[in-house]
Amino acid sequence: xxxxxxxxxxxxxxxxxxxxxxxxxxxxTFQYPEVKRDMPSRYRGRHFLNRDENxxxxxxxxxxxxxxxxxxCIHVVAAENTEENRVSPGERYAAVYEINILRCIYCGYCExxxxxxxxxxxxxxxxxxxxxxxxVLQKDDLLKYPEPNQFRVNYLGNTSKV
Amino acid sequence: MIDWVFDFISDNxxxxxxxxxxxxxxxxxxxxxxxLVWLERRLMGRFQxxxxxxxxxxxxxxxxxxxxxxxxxxxSIITNSADKFLFHLAPAIVVFxxxxxxxxxxxxxxxxxxxxxxxxWVANLDIGxxxxxxxxxxxxxxxxxxxxxxxxxxxxMGGLRSAAQMISxxxxxxxxxxxxxxxxxxxxxxxxxKAQETIPNIIIQPLGFLLFFIAGVAETNRAPFDLxxxxxxxxxxxHTEYSGMKFAMFFMGEYINMITMxxxxxxxxxxxWNSYGLPLFPILAFAGxxxxxxxxxxxxRSTFPRIRYDRLMTFGWKVLLPxxxxxxLFYGFIKAL
Numbered sequence: 001x002x003x004x005x006x007x008x009x010x011x012x013x014x015x016x017x018x019x020x021x022x023x024x025x026x027x028x029t030f031q032y033p034e035v036k037r038d039m040p041s042r043y044r045g046r047h048f049l050n051r052d053e054n055x056x057x058x059x060x061x062x063x064x065x066x067x068x069x070x071x072x073c074i075h076v077v078a079a080e081n082t083e084e085n086r087v088s089p090g091e092r093y094a095a096v097y098e099i100n101i102l103r104c105i106y107c108g109y110c111e112x113x114x115x116x117x118x119x120x121x122x123x124x125x126x127x128x129x130x131x132x133x134x135x136v137l138q139k140d141d142l143l144k145y146p147e148p149n150q151f152r153v154n155y156l157g158n159t160s161k162v
Numbered sequence: 163m164i165d166w167v168f169d170f171i172s173d174n175x176x177x178x179x180x181x182x183x184x185x186x187x188x189x190x191x192x193x194x195x196x197x198l199v200w201l202e203r204r205l206m207g208r209f210q211x212x213x214x215x216x217x218x219x220x221x222x223x224x225x226x227x228x229x230x231x232x233x234x235x236x237x238s239i240i241t242n243s244a245d246k247f248l249f250h251l252a253p254a255i256v257v258f259x260x261x262x263x264x265x266x267x268x269x270x271x272x273x274x275x276x277x278x279x280x281x282x283w284v285a286n287l288d289i290g291x292x293x294x295x296x297x298x299x300x301x302x303x304x305x306x307x308x309x310x311x312x313x314x315x316x317x318x319m320g321g322l323r324s325a326a327q328m329i330s331x332x333x334x335x336x337x338x339x340x341x342x343x344x345x346x347x348x349x350x351x352x353x354x355x356k357a358q359e360t361i362p363n364i365i366i367q368p369l370g371f372l373l374f375f376i377a378g379v380a381e382t383n384r385a386p387f388d389l390x391x392x393x394x395x396x397x398x399x400x401h402t403e404y405s406g407m408k409f410a411m412f413f414m415g416e417y418i419n420m421i422t423m424x425x426x427x428x429x430x431x432x433x434x435w436n437s438y439g440l441p442l443f444p445i446l447a448f449a450g451x452x453x454x455x456x457x458x459x460x461x462x463r464s465t466f467p468r469i470r471y472d473r474l475m476t477f478g479w480k481v482l483l484p485x486x487x488x489x490x491l492f493y494g495f496i497k498a499l
Contacts, residue, residue, distance in 0.1 A: 012466070019465040023208045 039123035044108045046124040047099050049142040050117060052089060057143065059097065059118035060090035065110035073103040074110060090116070097139040101127060184284050188261050195417045196226030202460050209464035230410065238406035245311040252308030253408045256415030259301035264418065266293045267425045268352045270435050270445040282445060283352070290351040291339060294426060295332070298381070301415060302328045305383075305390060308412070309400035320399025323471065324383060324390035330478035331380040331387075337486035338373035341493045342430045355434030362433035367493065371431040373486045378423040380478070383416060384459055386466035389474060424455035 030037055039045065050058045061078030079095035087093035110119050119142075129135065171178060200215070200223060207214025215222035240249060267290075270282030287293050302324055309321020343349060345366070346357045364371045380387035391399030401412045428434060428451040435444035442450070469477065 015465050016461065019209045019461065022211045023205075025211060027208065027213045028211050029213045 036126075039125060041123075043123045043125070044106045044111075044121040046101065046122060046127055047104075047110070047137065047142055048120055048122055049097065049139065050120060051143070054089070056086065057088045057093060057118070058116045059094045059114075060088050060116055061092040061094040062115065064113040064115065065119050068109045068113035069104075070107060070109060071103050071105055073100040074098070075100075094139065097142060099137045099142065100135065101137055102132075102135045179280065180284070183280075184265065187265065187284050191261060191264055191418055191421065192414070194421055195414050196230060198417045198420070198456065199226045199229070199413075201456070202463075205457060205460045206464045209461065233407055233410040236406035238408055239403075241313065241403055243313040244403065245313070248307045248311035249403075250408070252304045252311060253404065253411035253415070254304075255307065256301050256304030257411045257418070259297050259304065260415040260418035260422065263294050263297040263301070264422045264425070266290045266297075266351065267422065267429065268355070268434075269425070269448045271352075281352075286350065286352055289349045291343065291349045291354075291426075291430075294351075294422065295336060295339075298419060298422060299328060299332055301419065304412075304415065305400045308404065309390075312400070312403035314403050316396045316398075317400050317402045320390040320392075320396050320402070323392075323396075324400060327380060327383070327387065327389060327474065327478075330475060331377045331482070334373055334478065334482040334486045335377040335381055337483070337490050338370045338377065339430060340490050341367050341370040341486075344490070344493050344497050351429050352434075355429055355436065358433040359436055362431065362436070362438070364431045364433075367431070367489070369485065370489050370493075371427070373482055373489065374431065375427055377482065377486075378427060379459065379462060380474075382419045382423050382459075384420065385463040386468050387474065388468060389471055392468055394468075420456060420459055421452065424452045424459070427455055428452050 052058050061076055063076045063078065066072075066074040066076045075096065075098040076094050077096035078092045081087060081091060081093055106121065108121050111121050127135075203225070204214040204216075204222065215225040218224040218228050240246065265284040266287050268281065268283035268286055272279050272281045274280075305324040306321040309317040309319070309324070312318070342354060342363055345363070346354045348354065348357075383390050389399075390396075391401065396402070401409055404412060425448075428448060432451045432455075434451075435448040437444065437447035440447070
């Protein structure tokens with residue numbers, strides 16, 4: 001009985017020691033609006049459409065992303081490229097490319113299915129907005145690559161990922 | 163006219179000074195509550211490797227003021243089936259008894275200002291310790307009545323638990339304090355401090371200190387003995403149905419009880435305002451010890467999980483009570499020799 005009581009008291013003191021050690025260590029808190037987390041390099045955040053080295057859209061309008069999407073949040077309408085109006089290097093391009101990011105589950109299947117690496121998910125995670133219409137991303141929203149999370153800009157100096 | 167005023171003051175100087183002292187102590191005590199809430203939230207945060215509130219004001223110091231403004235403006239909801247009178251009375255009892263029980267606590271030697279000697283206490287009672295115990299146990303009526311009047315099963319169970327817990331641990335509290343009373347031969351709290359001028363009681367009676375402190379944590383319904391408000395089982399225990407300022411009053415009562423209990427431990431076991439060679443003002447030594455004990459309260463809360471109800475009873479009756487009886491017998495024996 002005394003041995004178990006002694007053991008219990010010892011364990012209580014160990015517990016107190018653990019919390020005391022916690023107090024002396026630096027808090028793990030991110031001061032969120034000022035300091036933003038550097039997300040893991042394979043984090044699946046907001047979608048973007050890539051351009052190739054000539055400035056043409058990579059997307060060839062094959063709709064594989066749309067077919068693969070488990071929730072059906074991608075809508076693609078393809079159109080033919082012409083000599084005067086060349087949008088993508090392939091035969092066709094996406095005339096309409098919409099992603100409903102309210103419905104999206106960020107599984108990344110579209111990125112995996114894409115044969116030309118056009119659609120990608122990057123580490124933008126601040127997706128809240130006041131207007132519901134802004135959540136259906138149009139092609140020009142997706143082609144713009146806005147400044148990523150400020151943490152990368154301020155602390156790493158590297159905003160582009162290949 | 164002026165003469166009459168001066169005559170009145172000189173005739174009733176004792177009463178007027180007493181009233182002023184009572185008001186000052188009550189106000190200071192109530193001002194300690196927001197600070198203590200802030201301290202608890204900050205310190206708990208640090209114990210859990212996070213920051214705690216740091217947005218409102220420097221170091222989040224204005225946070226408790228923001229909280230209390232929020233609580234003041236909140237709607238005070240009273241359920242239809244509640245007993246209105248007792249429902250209103252319960253939080254008042256809790257705060258009232260908490261403040262009154264602090265009135266018997268001295269926090270320094272008498273000081274002389276303008277040729278007049280002031281004791282740094284509201285009332286230096288010869289039965290000081292008994293008074294504190296008596297009044298602070300009255301506070302349990304607030305919790306029981308609050309649980310009863312809410313007409314809610316969780317509240318009632320919280321109230322019952324707090325009553326059972328109080329009965330079990332009050333015994334240990336009193337018996338472990340008796341060890342000190344036996345050695346000092348007085349119930350007067352400032353006499354007890356005088357008796358510890360050379361050596362504090364914690365060195366003479368370490369077991370008594372431990373028992374008193376554990377029972378004190380249980381008396382103030384603090385974690386790991388916060389069964390009356392066990393969130394996981396009882397929603398919020400006896401104050402489930404309370405909202406707004408009445409809820410805040412329960413909180414105030416709890417924190418003032420914490421201060422009172424820390425002050426009692428300081429007076430009984432840590433030598434009160436004796437600073438043992440350290441160059442400190444007596445009142446600062448006292449405040450520092452109380453502050454340290456409050457930090458220990460918070461430290462305990464952030465470390466230990468809540469005790470199960472039957473274990474609480476077993477621990478109180480089968481472990482703490484026999485130990486405190488043995489403690490009392492031992493020091494009674496020493497005193498008799």
